[in-house]
Amino acid sequence: MFNRILITVVLSVFIALLGVGIIIPVLPVLATKLGASGFALGLITAAFxxxxGLLQPVVGNLSDRWGRKGFLVAGLFIYGLVGLLIPHAGSVVHLVGIRLFQGVGAAMIVPVAMAYASFLAPPGQEGRYMGVVNIAIFCGIGCGPILGGFFSDAWGLASVFYMMAALCFFAFLLVLTNMPACCPIDRQQQTGLLVNVRLMLKRRRTVGILIARFATVLMMVPTMAFLPVMMAGWPGSSGLQTGLVIASRTLMNALLQYPFGKLADRSDKVVLLVCGCLCMSVAVFFIPLATSFGGMVATYLFLGFGEAVLWPVLGAYAAEEGRTRFGHGTMMGVFNLAMSAGVFTGAVLAGVSLDFIGMRQAFSFTSLSIMLLTLMAAFLIRSGEAAGETKVDHHQIAPSS
Incomplete structure (x- = not known):
């Protein structure tokens, strides 16, 4: 399992996401200093x-045809440049533009890394392999806020972004020097992106997977971008405390990825999907009710537990669909497009809710939306499987790369 390609992918994703995680507790603070409203905070995340989201399916499909290394290298380089640019932003408009550019790089990193893991996973072990990549993602994002809070308190906001740049350029060099040029590809039989998307939309199981992916990231902006604003109003609160709260969630998630990945490989995935979603929805509802550092940590730990149940399940579903029908890169690109659409929608709705109905109501509305959409997704997945959509149609299989 832990061969050269997977080890390099996991290390590079961890380092890159560590760099991204560093800026989580400080980017909203920088934005508010530049005059950002609640809507503008949401827009900064939505731009990314x-x-x-728009580029991920394109990159995924092209990586099935051309190989993956070039995309991963380019994405890491763009992330490094973003770290150098953010400290020089002079307005909210500048931040929005930089985040748009960062999104271009993001389209080439996590989906391509997930396609690598999907390709390498033996049938029946998709949850475990996707769990390994998720560990790298969540360890990076989880440890990053702690470092970001420390650097911010010790040397100011700008130092955090320069550290992000250094880490991402290091990951860029790691992949450039250590990753094989390409994996096996089959250009002759690869199906085009639009053809695959039409096939996906005809399958209830695939649509349900994409809706679940969309629903379970609606809370990303309220739980990340609004947390520093909430905690900044507490007496004695620091950037380090904000980082520790965010880290508690993501590290809990990372710790449980592999065991829950094994569970997803041998259990009823729909049941796990609903259970994880219920935990997540309850946690999101109670976040604005927490009034102490300890209470917020406990709430975020429970949120991380719910996510740890969900992520290997959804990753395994996507890997199965990629292997048997659409191609690993194409499926992971569309799968992560659904995630980006969820983050974008959650950012806009949460920002508008914050400005017009208040913080608590914004979290309550998000919690209810997550639960209802995931129940719809579970119904579609189950009905699609009952209709025989898990059977392999060899005429529809897109070769993997």
């Missing part, structure tokens, strides 16, 4: 999700 928009460019990432």
């Amino acid at each position: 999700s928009l460019s990432r």
Whole structure:
């Protein structure tokens, strides 16, 4: 399992996401210093999700045809440049533009890394392999906020972004020097992106998977971008405390990825999907009710537990669909497009809710939306499987790369 390609992918994703995680507790603070409203905070996140979302299916499909290394290298280099640009932003408009550019790089990193893991996973072990990549993602994002809070308190906001740049350029060099040029590809039989998307939309199981992916990231902006704003109003709160709260969630998630990945490989995935979603929805509802550092940590730990149940399940579903029908890169690109659409929608709705109905109501509305959409997704997945959509139609299989 832990061969050269997977080890390099996991290490590079961890380092890159560590760099991204560093800026989580400080980017909203920088934005508010530049005059950002609640809507503008949401827009800064939404801009990133928009460019990432639109490009991910294209990059995924092209990586099935051309190989993956070039895309991963380019994405890491763009992330490094973003770290150098953010400290020089002079307005909210500048931040939005930089985040759009960052989304271009993001479209080439996580989906391509997930396609590598999907390709390498033996049938029946998709949850475990996707769990390994998720560990790298969540360890990076989880450890990053702690470092970001420390650097911010010790040397100011700008130092955090320069550290992000250094880490991402290091990951860029790691992949450039250590990753094989390409994996096996089959250009002759690869199906085009639009053809695959039409096939996906005809399958209830695939549509349900994509809706679940969309629903379970609606809370990303309220739980990340609004947390520093909430905690900044507490007496004695620091950037390090904000980083520790965010880290508690993501590290809990990372710790449980592999065991829950094994569970997803041998259990009823729909049941796990609903259970994880219920935990997540309850946690999101109670976040604005927490009034102490300890209470917020406990709430975020429970949120991380719910996510740890969900992520290997959804990753395994996507890997199965990629292997048997659409191609690993194409499926992971569309799968992550659904995630970006969820983050974008959640960012806009949460920002508008914050400005017009208040913080608590914004979290309550998000919690209810997550639960209802995931129940719809579970119904579609189950009905699609009952209709025989898990059977392999060899005429529809797109070769993997």
